[in-house]
Amino acid sequence: MKLESNGILIDIKPFGERDIVARVFTSDFGVLSGMIRWAQSAKRNKPLIGQFGNVIWGARLDSQLGSFHWEAEKNLAAPLMLTRKGLEYMNSAFALISVLVPEREQYKQLYSNTLELLINLTSNNQNDAYTAWEVSLLQELGYALNLTACSGCGTRENLEYLSPRTGRAVCKKCAEPYKDKLYKLPLNLFITRKFLESACFVQGVELPYARNILN
Numbered sequence: 001m002k003l004e005s006n007g008i009l010i011d012i013k014p015f016g017e018r019d020i021v022a023r024v025f026t027s028d029f030g031v032l033s034g035m036i037r038w039a040q041s042a043k044r045n046k047p048l049i050g051q052f053g054n055v056i057w058g059a060r061l062d063s064q065l066g067s068f069h070w071e072a073e074k075n076l077a078a079p080l081m082l083t084r085k086g087l088e089y090m091n092s093a094f095a096l097i098s099v100l101v102p103e104r105e106q107y108k109q110l111y112s113n114t115l116e117l118l119i120n121l122t123s124n125n126q127n128d129a130y131t132a133w134e135v136s137l138l139q140e141l142g143y144a145l146n147l148t149a150c151s152g153c154g155t156r157e158n159l160e161y162l163s164p165r166t167g168r169a170v171c172k173k174c175a176e177p178y179k180d181k182l183y184k185l186p187l188n189l190f191i192t193r194k195f196l197e198s199a200c201f202v203q204g205v206e207l208p209y210a211r212n213i214l215n
């Protein structure tokens with residue numbers, strides 16, 4: 001079995017003395033894991049987290065951990081080195097994908113949103129860009145947040161709260177009797193974190209450390 005696509009290198013772990021086990025978020029096949037042989041001892045073209053490139057993934061059996069041929073085209077993380085925060089957001093996004101997105105399932109929209117995030121993290125609105133990315137991740141995981149109208153009365157005005165149960169907005173008036181059970185809008189990383197925790201709980205995984213340290 002052989003798969004070829006564009007992708008982003010999102011995770012690297014040393015394996016033995018020479019090899020690494022990597023995860024690549026690909027355009028066509030979603031998340032793939034596999035070995036990159038000799039990557040630790042490579043003198044040049046070392047695989048780095050945040051690289052965008054071309055990947056050929058191969059395995060003898062469908063279920064086997066495959067191996068990668070990785071051809072980096074550019075390092076999308078390089079411009080983020082200038083700001084600590086940019087890298088923190090990138091690492092958090094990659095860790096969330098690694099933990100929550102099932103392997104070998106295509107996620108075209110999330111993939112393009114992730115590429116867009118890496119570009120937007122070089123701008124001044126890092127927090128907004130990252131929050132929007134988490135909302136798109138939550139949507140893919142079945143936790144679509146709907147902020148367009150009140151879930152109680154349908155109005156599009158005074159949407160001041162969000163229901164933790166439904167993920168839908170609630171207007172000021174409808175929220176009145178049970179305000180203390182709702183999240184106060186605008187959307188922020190505290191709120192998205194609550195939904196991510198639910199997603200992690202359902203999948204039986206921990207919220208990744210890189211996400212835990214964001215605030």
Ligand SMILES: [Zn+2]
Nearest residue numbers: 150153171174
């Ligand atoms: Zn309402």
